[in-house]
Amino acid sequence: MIVGIPREIKVREYRVAMTPAGVRALTESGHDIVVECGVGSGSGLEDREYLEAGARTVEGAAEVYAQADLIVKVKEPLPAEYGLLRSGQCLFTYLHLATNTALTSVLLQNRITALAYETVQLHDGSLPLLQPMSEVAGRMAVQIGAHFLQKEQGGKGVLLAGAPGVRPGRVVVLGAGTGGSNAVRIAVGMGADVTVLDIEPSRLALLDEHYGNRIHTLISNSQNIEDEVRHADLVVGAVLIPGARAPHLVTEDLVKQMEPGSVIVDLAVDQGGCVETVRPTTHDEPVRTVHGVLHYGVPNIPGAVSRTSTFALTNSTLAYIRKIADLGVSNALACDAALAKGLNTRDGQIHNRKVASALGLAFSPVTCADSDQG
Template sequence: MLIGVPKEIKNNENRVGLTPAGVSEFVKYGHEVYVQATAGEGSGFADAEYEQAGATILATIEEVYEKAEMIVKVKEPIAQEYPLIKENQLLFTYFHFASGEELTHAMIERKAVCLAYETVELSNRALPLLIPMSEVAGRMAPQEGAKYLEKPLKGRGILLGGVPGVKPAEVLVLGAGIVGTQAAKIAAGLGAQVTVMDINLNRLRELDDFMPKNVTTQYSNEYNIRAAVKTADLIIGAVLIPGAKAPHLITRDMLKTMKPGTVLVDVAVDQGGCIETCKPTTHEDPTYIIDDIVHYCVANMPGAVPYTSTLALTNATLPYALKLASQGWRVACLLNEDLRLGLNVVNGKVVYKGVADAWGLELTDVNQVLNENTMFEESTFMTV
């Protein structure tokens, strides 16, 4: 298969879809890889490293899209990429369609095959391609929150861990999944007093067993959230409903009950955000203030640490990408339920319920799409 790796052009996105090591694996299995010039520079990988691994360097993004049968990216295509996408071209990347109506309609119109990292799902409901970036974003959230709590950045002027004789900051984490767990761990390590809320009591029991004593757990409901936001200095939104919009747990009216200079970090922003006043921001202009409350809502937080993020992401995506390349997307998805759940939009049809529900679109059974015109011999594809 012909694999294309374009340079990410979203604002301040320095990650890249494939490392030189990943290119080497594709080449080993007989695939051709085309990498846009300087695509890996932001993550610390030079064009020469890709060439040594067996890739062909192409000068422009247009050439990459034109050549490739499968595009391997990090973030969803943006408007200037839409015309470059070809019918039946496979795009393997983060999409977050439930928070992007324009993107959804564009991919339907282009009749591309959109396989989203964030909805590839294991039988135990784990999200293997979302976990690495959730780990990065979760660990970054207290770090960014601590920075914006500083007075010159319009925060309360409070040190997260306090000092002897001075109480530490109070951190509220909404959600006890991967992001929330990592956020609580780092905030606690910095010395803050942390409260983690979730509706999954079994998960709260697990956290209670291994978290340090400065982390407490509490059942999540509106009453408890309204009480907690009044004393919190930093609130981290870490809610995820796979493939669907996040619910608004922090509403606009709650802002007036918070202390001026409180910082909100909404890690769920790329799924619509769990804070009603959230809107996507960039690393270039990361915060805004409403009712004296600092909002940090960067939609690609891991893009600020691209070397770590790119390596972590490729570790997770490469085995799946190799299956798609060696078996073809249709066969790979028929044989692998994890990948089948990653299909969101296929040849103009929405095949993922969360996306259809978000925008009131017709849902097509993914199995119907997979079995359309499917004829293959097991001997015609490679096992990876």
């Protein structure tokens, strides 16, 4: 199979979909890998390394898309890339289609087989391809929040660790999944006063067992959210429903009750955000101030630590990419139930129920004819 890896064009997106070591693993299996020149420069990876791993380099993304059967990316295609997609091609990347009608329409019109990293799901409910980036984003969220709490950044001038005789900053984490638990880890390490809320008692129990009285755990309901958020210095939104639009747990009215200079970092912005007033921002202009509260809504947070993120992503995605390349898309979907859950569109139809529901479009269950899943 010809696997294509184009450069990412999202603002300040420095990650690349595969390391040279990943390319080598595929070429050793007999596959042809074509990469765009400079593909890994943002992660400190040179074209020479890709060539030595067995890849071919081409000038421009158009050549990659024209040659490849399977396109592997980090972030979803942007409008400038829509015209490069070929009918019948397979695309494997973070898609987040529940909030992207335009891209969904392109995928359907071009009959693209689109597999989303974020909806590949194991039998235990875990998301193996979202997990590494959620870990990175969760850890960065508290660092980012601490930065913007500084007075010179527009924040209220609070040090999360506090000082002798001065109480530490209050951090509220909404969601105790991968992103949320990693945010808790960093916030505790900084010495903050940490409260985490989740609807699953079992998740809270795990954190309580690990951190003991160094954190507060609460069941997530509207009353507890209101009580905690209005007094928070930093709110980290880490709520995820795979494939679906995130629920608005923090309303605009609640944001109005927060103290001016408080900070919100919403990790769920890719799925619409769990804070009503959050909108997507960029690394160039990462913060919007709404009702005196700083809102950080950068969708590609891990892109800022691109080298770490690129290696972590390849570690997780390579086995699935290799399976698709070795077996072909249909056979790979048929023999791997987790990968099959990653199927979002194929042959002009939406095969993810939550994406279809979020966009108000028809859902088509996967049949044997679609992908031999039975």
